[in-house]
Amino acid sequence: MFRPDSALKMKFTGVYFAGRQLSVYRRLLSDGIFKLLMDAVELTIDDKPSPERLTDTYFELTHRLLETDVPPGFNGDPWQYHLLSLVLGDDNTFSRQCETKQFHELDAGLKKAAGLDLRNIGAVSALDARSIRHMVRSKLMDLVPWVAELPSFESWPGWDLAPGHTPIKEAGVDPDITLANDLLKTDDWQSKLPDVAQFYRENGAGIFGRHLAFRWDSSETGAYLQGIEKPDPITFNSLVGYNNERKTVIDNTEKLLQGLPANNILLYGERGTGKSSTVKALLHKFGRQGLRLVEVPKQNLSDFPRIIQLLRGRAQKFIVFVDDLSFEENESDYKYLKAILEGGLEAQPQNILIYATSNRRHLVKEFFSDRESHSTGDEIRIQDTMQEKLSLADRFGITVTFTSPSQSEYLAITETLAQQAGLQLPREELHRLALQWEMRYNGRSGRTARQFVDWLTGEKKKRRF
Template sequence: MESSADLSEQIRRIADALERIAPAAPVPVDWRNAPAYVWSGQSAHALDAIEAPKLDQLRGIDRQKDLLLDNLRRLAWGHAAHDVLLWGARGMGKSALLRAGVIRVQSEAPMAMALVQVTANALDSLPELFRQLGEVRRQFVIFIDDLGFAEDDTVGPRQLRSWLEGGVEARPANARLVVTSNRRAILARQAKEQQGGDDEGALNRRDAVDDKLALADRFGLTLGFHPCDKNTFVEIIASYAEPLGLAYDEADALEFAMRRGQRSGRSAWHYVIELAGKAGKQVSR
C-alpha cells in the first residue's frame, strides 16, 4: 500500500507534467509604446515598425490620400474622426495607403496613435480588444484588411454595424475602425437578390439586400479605389524605379500589366521587383 508521501509525490509529478504541456498564459501587452500591434483574438504582439511605401510614392489616389490623412490626424489629436471604409480594385493601395498614412501621422505626433491589425479569424474577439484599448490613454486605428462575409452570414454584418453605431459592444472613443474590402457593400450581391417576383419571398429578399448594402453607410468616410489608366500606371512605376536607379521601358511595363490582367499599384511594384532582380539589386518594402 502506498504511503501518503508516495501519493503526494505522484500528484506533484502529475501537476508538473500538466503545467509543462499547458499553453503559457499570454503576456500582457503594453499598448503605449509600439507603433503597431497584431491582435490574434486572444492576445496581441507589438511590432517594432510598420512596413509601407513612402506616402508620395502612392500615385493616382491623391483625393483618397488627402481625406484619409486628414481623418488620421484628427484621430491622433483626439478630435472627432470617422470610421473608414476603403473599397475597390485589387492592388490599388488601400492597405498600403493606410499604413503609409499612419507612419506619416506618427512622424508628426510621435506615440499619439498606434495601428492595430486584426487577424482574419479574430473578429468575434473585438469586444475584448475594445475593452483593453478603452483603458489606454492613446489613440488607435483598428485595421481589418480585406473584410468579407459569407452570403449566408447574418451575424457578422450585424456585429460590425453594432460596433460602428455605438451599441453595447461598440469600439471605444479613442479608437476608429478602418476596413478594406473589394466591394463597397462588403457582401457580394447575387443576381437573384436583384430580381423581383410575385412569390411572397420577394419582399424579404429585397429587405435582405438593403440590409447588406446599408452596412457601408455606417462608415463616416467611404473612399473608392479604381483601376488606373496607362499614364498613372507608368507614373507609379517611375515613383518606385527612379529612387532605385532602375531604368524601365514604358511599352515593356504596359505589356507586363497586360499579362497580369490589371494595371495597379501592386502590378507596378511587381514589375519593379522584376527590374531589380534583372539588375542584380535588392529591394525592400
C-alpha cells in the same frame, strides 16, 4: 579560488529579498528570466541546495540571456537590458496612470510604492555574470568537492560573453535606451521615478508602449493582442499616385489624434491600388504621435466588443484595421461590425476608429436569389436581409474610392518608381516593357507597377541591361 566570501553572500542575500519585495512591479516575478536569476541567487545562499538544480538553473539562465538581443547604444549587459525592458514595458497601475496624468497629479502613495520598487529593482540589476558564476561554482565546490577537477569547470560561460553587448555610444538612440542608460548610471533608481513616469506618458504603458502595430490572434487557447516586432515599413513617400485619396485618410487620422470628431473609413477599390498600404503608412507618419494600428482578421469580427473594451480608455489613439473585408451569401459576422459602427448602448470610444479595405462597394455579395421568393412573407424577409447587408457600407462615415489607373497614370507611376529605384532607361523603352508586363501579368495597378520595377531592378543587377 572559488570560496565564497561573506560580503558577497550578504550582498546576494540582500538582492534576493529586494527582488521579492515588489508591489507595483509584481508581474516581474512571473517573467521566466527574472525567475531563473532569483532562483540562482536563492540556491547560492541556501545551505544545502541540490547540485543538479543549481547547475541546471545557472546554465538555463545563461542560455536564455545569451539569446537576448542587446541593441547598439545600450551600456549594460543582457541581464540589465532584459530587466530594464521589463520595467519600461510593464503594464501596472502606476504606468497606466502616467499615460494620462502629470507626475504631480499621481497619488502620493502610489508614487512612493513605485519608487521603492525601482530602488529594489536597481539592486537586482547590479548582479553581473561574473559574481553569479563565482557564487554558483563556490557553492558546488562545497557540495561536491571533486567537481573542481572537471576540465570544463574552469571555463564556465557567462552571459557577459554575449556578442553585441559591448557599450556603443551612438547619437539618436531610442528614448527607452536613453532612459535605460540613465538608470544604469545612478545608484538609486528611485530618484529617476519622474523620468520613468514621463517615459510612460510619452510612449505608453505595457504592450502599447513596446509596439506600434498589433495583430489580434485567436485560437483554441484564447484570443489576445500580439505585438508586431517589425511592421510593414511602407511610408507615404514610397507610395505614388492617389494623392487626393490619401489626403482624405491622412486628414481624418489627424483629427483622431487631435481629439476632434472623426469618421470610420471604408477604402474601396480594385486590388493592387494601394488601399492597405495607405493604412499601413499611417503608422510611420503618426506612430510617434500616439497612433497605434490593430489588425483584426475578418474571421475574428465576433471579438470586436472585447477588442474595443481593451483599447477603451488608453491614452493612445487606435485604428482597428480590417483588411480585404467582404462577406459571402451565408455569412453573418458582418452583424458584429455593424453593431459597432451603428453604436448601441455602448458608444464607440473617441480614441478608436475603424478602417476597412474592400474590393466590393457594398461589402456583401448580392445574388439574384436574394431578390426571388415564393411567398409574400419570404419576399419581405429576404428584402429586409438584403437591405441589411447592403447598408453595412453606409455605416462608414467616409468611403474613399481607389480606381484602377488609366494607361497614362500607370506609366506615370512606373516612371516615378523607376526613378526612386535609380533605374536609367530610355522613357520609350521603359513604357514598352511596363505595358508588356501589365498585359502579361496582373493588369494595370500601382502594385503591378511596383512588381515590374522590382523585376527590372533585379534584371539590372544581373547586368542584362
